[in-house]
Amino acid sequence: MEKRTDTINMMNLVNLLKQEPLFKPEHIQHIEEKLDNAKLIWDKIKILRCNQFAHFNYNLSLTSVFAEANIKPNEFKQFISQLEKVINYISRIYNKSSHAFNSDHTYSTRQFMDYLLLQEKKKQMA
Numbered sequence: 001m002e003k004r005t006d007t008i009n010m011m012n013l014v015n016l017l018k019q020e021p022l023f024k025p026e027h028i029q030h031i032e033e034k035l036d037n038a039k040l041i042w043d044k045i046k047i048l049r050c051n052q053f054a055h056f057n058y059n060l061s062l063t064s065v066f067a068e069a070n071i072k073p074n075e076f077k078q079f080i081s082q083l084e085k086v087i088n089y090i091s092r093i094y095n096k097s098s099h100a101f102n103s104d105h106t107y108s109t110r111q112f113m114d115y116l117l118l119q120e121k122k123k124q125m126a
Contacts, residue, residue, distance in 0.1 A: 034082060076109050
């Protein structure tokens with residue numbers, strides 16, 4: 001997962017949580033384990049991000065970048081679900097709520113896939 005200290009990201013959130021008295025070491029360990037699992041898919045998404053979306057590589061098609069990333073559409077849904085569960089876990093500890101996100105990940109996944117398709121169309125038109 002992203003480790004930059006000058007951006008908002010999950011690892012910075014974990015570092016902030018370590019300073020919060022509500023979050024015991026076992027809570028932090030649970031969160032870090034879940035994020036480690038999500039990192040397996042993040043590494044694949046990062047290939048897409050770095051070659052297609054954050055830094056357009058005009059030498060690679062969306063299809064070839066997906067092939068290089070070896071990522072399946074369902075993995076986007078898994079990744080979103082994993083992060084939503086982490087945020088809900090944090091919310092439960094912080095303020096006893098667990099509804100930070102809707103439990104149906106289909107909408108978020110479709111939004112993301114639509115964005116990917118739109119970016120590919122823009123690239124083809126350029």
